[in-house]
Amino acid sequence: MPTLDEAFDTLHSALVARFGLPPAPHSEGVGPFEAICAVLLERNLGHPKAAAALDVLRESDLLTPDRLAGADLVELIDSLAEHGLAVSAGALAPLQRFGRWLVEHHDGRIEALFDPHRSTEWLRGELASIKGIGMAGADALLLYALKRPTYPLDRATFRVLVRHGWLDPTDAYDEARDLLLDCASSDAYKVDERHHAEYRDLAEDLIEVAYGMYQVGRRYCKAAAPRCDDCPLVSLLPEGGYRQTDA
Numbered sequence: 001m002p003t004l005d006e007a008f009d010t011l012h013s014a015l016v017a018r019f020g021l022p023p024a025p026h027s028e029g030v031g032p033f034e035a036i037c038a039v040l041l042e043r044n045l046g047h048p049k050a051a052a053a054l055d056v057l058r059e060s061d062l063l064t065p066d067r068l069a070g071a072d073l074v075e076l077i078d079s080l081a082e083h084g085l086a087v088s089a090g091a092l093a094p095l096q097r098f099g100r101w102l103v104e105h106h107d108g109r110i111e112a113l114f115d116p117h118r119s120t121e122w123l124r125g126e127l128a129s130i131k132g133i134g135m136a137g138a139d140a141l142l143l144y145a146l147k148r149p150t151y152p153l154d155r156a157t158f159r160v161l162v163r164h165g166w167l168d169p170t171d172a173y174d175e176a177r178d179l180l181l182d183c184a185s186s187d188a189y190k191v192d193e194r195h196h197a198e199y200r201d202l203a204e205d206l207i208e209v210a211y212g213m214y215q216v217g218r219r220y221c222k223a224a225a226p227r228c229d230d231c232p233l234v235s236l237l238p239e240g241g242y243r244q245t246d247a
Helices: 004-019 032-045 047-059 065-070 073-081 089-106 110-114 120-128 134-145 155-163 173-190 196-219
Strands: none
Touching: 004 173, 004 196, 032 047, 032 089, 032 110, 032 134, 047 073, 065 089, 073 089, 089 110, 120 134, 134 173, 134 196, 155 173, 155 196, 173 196
């Protein structure tokens, strides 16, 4: 059985060949602050609802760090409700907390998060400290909005890694995430982070893998029982079939 390091290029190619490239996210084509807001909304609301919420907040002039930081959470909820969008306080709170954090720690300057002298790990720790975002949310913001190479590990990816024998079921989030990064990047991940072009290329590769792994988990590698026969990753299974997991 190949290690994940040995199999990564094959895995990446197989996922893209089967599922194609990921659709352009709502974070594309908007300003940097809106891109981060889009990722936060998508994680909590799903794709269509997040796009609609982003439009409403923009039209209501609430989509700036200062306005978000100063807005009452009820005001945000009511603004969306007036446009037919029912959104819970729990889904919007991380967005508002991010706005407040940006104002309090960086004077509302989103450019501070794009400073190449700030390491990905430093940014990850800062974003993860915001209540309601956590490590997976920070990784999603870094990858999709800031184009930093990291991986927002989900349960589908975890199941695939365990069932292929690349990960132990007892491994923690960071162990799985670091394994993927090491195998995806090899020597590239160890270059200076100021080499922005190389880092963006690596981030795009990881976005493609994350999209493909999500599709594998949704269609084939389900929690109850996997359907391996038609899975694009079946050739990478260990001898004797998939490993058991409770994930």
